[in-house]
Amino acid sequence: TTHSDHATTTADLVVVSNRLPVDRSAEDDDWRRSPGGLVAALEPVLQQSGGAWVGWPGQPGAEIEPFTFDGMALVPVVLSEEDVELYYEGFSNDTIWPLYHDVISPPAYHREWWDAYVRVNRRFAEAAASVAAEGATVWVQDYQLQLVPSLLRELRPDVTIGYFHHIPFPAYGLYAQLPWRKQVLSGLLGADVIGFQRVADAGNFARAVRRQLGYETKAGSIKVPRTEAEGGGTRTAIAKAYPISIDVAAYDELARRPDVQARAKEIRESLGNPKTVLFGVDRLDYTKGIGHRLKAYGELLADGRLDVEDVTLVQVASPSRERVAAYMQLRDEIELTVGRINGDYDTVGHTAIRYLHHSYPREEMVALYLAADVMLVTALRDGMNLVAKEYIASRVDGGGVLILSEFTGAADELTQAVRVNPHDIAGLKDAITAAIEMPEAERRRRMRALRRRVRDHDVSDWSRSFLGDLALRSGEAATS
Numbered sequence: 468t469t470h471s472d473h474a475t476t477t478a479d480l481v482v483v484s485n486r487l488p489v490d491r492s493a494e495d496d497d498w499r500r501s502p503g504g505l506v507a508a509l510e511p512v513l514q515q516s517g518g519a520w521v522g523w524p525g526q527p528g529a530e531i532e533p534f535t536f537d538g539m540a541l542v543p544v545v546l547s548e549e550d551v552e553l554y555y556e557g558f559s560n561d562t563i564w565p566l567y568h569d570v571i572s573p574p575a576y577h578r579e580w581w582d583a584y585v586r587v588n589r590r591f592a593e594a595a596a597s598v599a600a601e602g603a604t605v606w607v608q609d610y611q612l613q614l615v616p617s618l619l620r621e622l623r624p625d626v627t628i629g630y631f632h633h634i635p636f637p638a639y640g641l642y643a644q645l646p647w648r649k650q651v652l653s654g655l656l657g658a659d660v661i662g663f664q665r666v667a668d669a670g671n672f673a674r675a676v677r678r679q680l681g682y683e684t685k686a687g688s689i690k691v692p693r694t695e696a697e698g699g700g701t702r703t704a705i706a707k708a709y710p711i712s713i714d715v716a717a718y719d720e721l722a723r724r725p726d727v728q729a730r731a732k733e734i735r736e737s738l739g740n741p742k743t744v745l746f747g748v749d750r751l752d753y754t755k756g757i758g759h760r761l762k763a764y765g766e767l768l769a770d771g772r773l774d775v776e777d778v779t780l781v782q783v784a785s786p787s788r789e790r791v792a793a794y795m796q797l798r799d800e801i802e803l804t805v806g807r808i809n810g811d812y813d814t815v816g817h818t819a820i821r822y823l824h825h826s827y828p829r830e831e832m833v834a835l836y837l838a839a840d841v842m843l844v845t846a847l848r849d850g851m852n853l854v855a856k857e858y859i860a861s862r863v864d865g866g867g868v869l870i871l872s873e874f875t876g877a878a879d880e881l882t883q884a885v886r887v888n889p890h891d892i893a894g895l896k897d898a899i900t901a902a903i904e905m906p907e908a909e910r911r912r913r914m915r916a917l918r919r920r921v922r923d924h925d926v927s928d929w930s931r932s933f934l935g936d937l938a939l940r941s942g943e944a945a946t947s
């Protein structure tokens with residue numbers, strides 16, 4: 468076969484994502500596994516099947532040979548400085564990201580960005596094609612790579628292709644803005660199974676396919692015309708919801724560790740042992756509703772409904788996409804607001820907001836979750852929001868209250884959370900005080916139900932269910 472010429476070994480399962488599942492440490496130049504749940508879910512599957520992972524190593528211009536890491540073959544894709552600017556910061560994070568999150572920030576439409584997106588998606592498809600064994604399964608991840616399914620299918624009609632979309636898929640009226648709306652839909656439809664976080668996302672996608680391409684869709688089955696090279700006729704693509712989750716056991720284990728619990732106590736002490744610790748943790752992104760959260764909290768202090776002697780908000784904002792203008796502007800706004808609130812309400816001994824522009828290792832995150840009486844998830848739009856699930860998985864003591872925006876994918880599952888519309892500042896303020904004052908019995912009852920839900924839907928169930936459906940598709944293709 469032609470494809471084995473390009474790589475020394477080939478794999479029966481290939482994962483393709485914008486970032487490789489490893490980061491290079493600044494200190495010693497060694498590769499470390501990235502913290503995300505996706506890595507935790509897929510690593511065991513790839514190890515068992517001798518699989519490969521194709522992705523960008525995270526450094527512009529880095530030309531790195533394929534290497535093995537923890538039993539996975541990693542295949543680096545090179546992105547030049549210009550690719551990073553036009554494909555990653557530009558089209559992925561300044562066009563698709565804001566458009567798909569309901570235009571919270573205005574998307575920019577630039578033809579040079581689109582050209583770079585096509586070019587880089589082709590590079591990822593070629594890398595996947597060269598490492599996939601005959602009849603392999605290839606699983607493409609997320610919005611940076613929406614054209615990879617169809618580009619890969621052209622190169623390798625023998626492989627079974629899955630795609631999972633980690634972020635929202637917007638309503639048709641918004642999606643229709645995209646100048647390349649047809650091309651993106653056709654790109655995705657190269658996959659046999661197209662997975663989304665919510666039923667509503669899969670529905671939005673199917674509607675866009677009907678309106679833009681005129682294909683027949685029935686209950687998530689889409690009839691896609693085959694190209695002449697594929698022998699004509701039609702094939703079926705499936706669009707369906709597979710809500711992602713976290714490595715629940717890993718959080719549970721950390722939260723039971725005495726040193727982590729001691730650290731949680733220490734955190735509360737270092738805040739001056741307030742009666743209530745409120746906690747928010749997000750990538751510093753305009754989708755997360757951090758400003759709405761701060762507005763509600765600041766007003767509660769101004770109204771005298773909360774007192775800085777009793778309550779502290781810890782806000783971790785991890786640095787993200789710092790060269791994109793909308794993110795720079797957001798950072799300025801948030802830091803101005805934090806400074807104003809603290810300036811107005813801090814006392815020498817107590818702070819209103821402990822603001823931390825850092826990311827932390829998982830141990831520290833779990834200690835913070837354990838230290839937090841009320842967790843604030845106020846996203847204006849979020850594909851899933853795994854922080855909500857991490858908080859629940861960490862509360863092995865059965866305590867804590869989760870305030871959860873109804874605009875997250877997680878809200879579909881976590882029905883026992885205190886639901887909020889973050890745009891409704893009065894409602895958000897009431898939800899925060901209700902959470903602080905919630906009777907212990909109700910708190911525990913809600914957390915018990917939330918913990919049951921998260922425990923029964925681990926990230927390994929997510930990957931198993933997606934790959935199971937994909938295996939059914941490849942079986943059908945073989946017999947038809």
Ligand code: G6P
Nearest residue numbers: 485486560609610633634787788
């Ligand atoms: C979201 C996206 C991921 C992305 C992550 C971090 O969760 O769905 O695809 O990797 O944000 O963003 P970054 O731009 O740093 O990869």
